[in-house]
Amino acid sequence: MHRVVVMALDGVYPFELGIPQRVFGTAQGLYEVLTCSVDGHAVRTSADFTISTRHGPEILATADTVVIPPYASASLSAQLPAGVADAFKLIPAGARIVSICTGAFALAAAGLLDGRRVTTHWNQTARFSELFPQVTLDADVLFVDDGDILTSAGAASGVDVCLHLIRKDHGSRLANHVARRCVVPPWRDGGQAQYIEQPVPEPSVAGTSATREWALERLAESLTLTDLAAHARMSLRTFARRFQDEVGVSPGRWLTQQRVNRARELLESSDLPVELVARQVGFATAASLRQHLHAAIGVSPQAYRHTFQTAGDR
Known part of the structure; x- marks a missing residue:
């Protein structure tokens, strides 16, 4: 059984602290989730209560995956909270390390993120x-x-990254099952920009959601920005700006993401040749699908199919 150890730091956010247990704990007994503190004592939370943990930092030495939830923003600095450096030394060399939200500050302060690409709350x-x-x-x-270190953005992104790890470990079938049990989407599209506070539009201003739904039904077609703007009855400039504000990425990037997502579904659930998968999701050639899939997740269509069809049947 894969052991996930969640380390609660002083000022931990209770919601995010519970995400690993809620998500991994729904994965058909394949993960064991344990919680520890720096010294084995009760931990002050960001709310008006403390949390007692059953384990001290020594349990980190047995972890396959370590999760660091966010903690009080007043403590975020280039210095590690007391005791954390010694605790981190107990993490096995081969263990995965995951941060949720501002938990990335602790990993960065420990020097674990130097030279890496990461994210945190916007x-x-x-x-x-x-x-x-x-x-x-x-x-x-x-x-x-x-690879061995994963970082996620704000609170609900902790759910996203945990589902991603289940998908990597055991395939999309199980990840989708867990997502349904948790009543959350298997994956979310776009970036953090869609969640950043924006001025509320006037009620009469049209959005792009209807056009996005329309496009999802026509991914096999050669959709252009002009097609999308025309469906939304907006000028190209207005549509592109409004789309970026609502979704967090450009229309072109969003379309590519949707095509890659649909291709992944077909690669997992069917034996269609890669060339046919490419055409059904709107990529002109199999080579184009390979390029975009590799850019998105770092593997070829055949490698992805082998990994997730096999994992999904375990």
């Missing part, structure tokens, strides 16, 4: 970049998978 990106210039911060994504 509201703390300026502070993070100022404190850790040696880390490449991507503020426009919900999570970053950098």
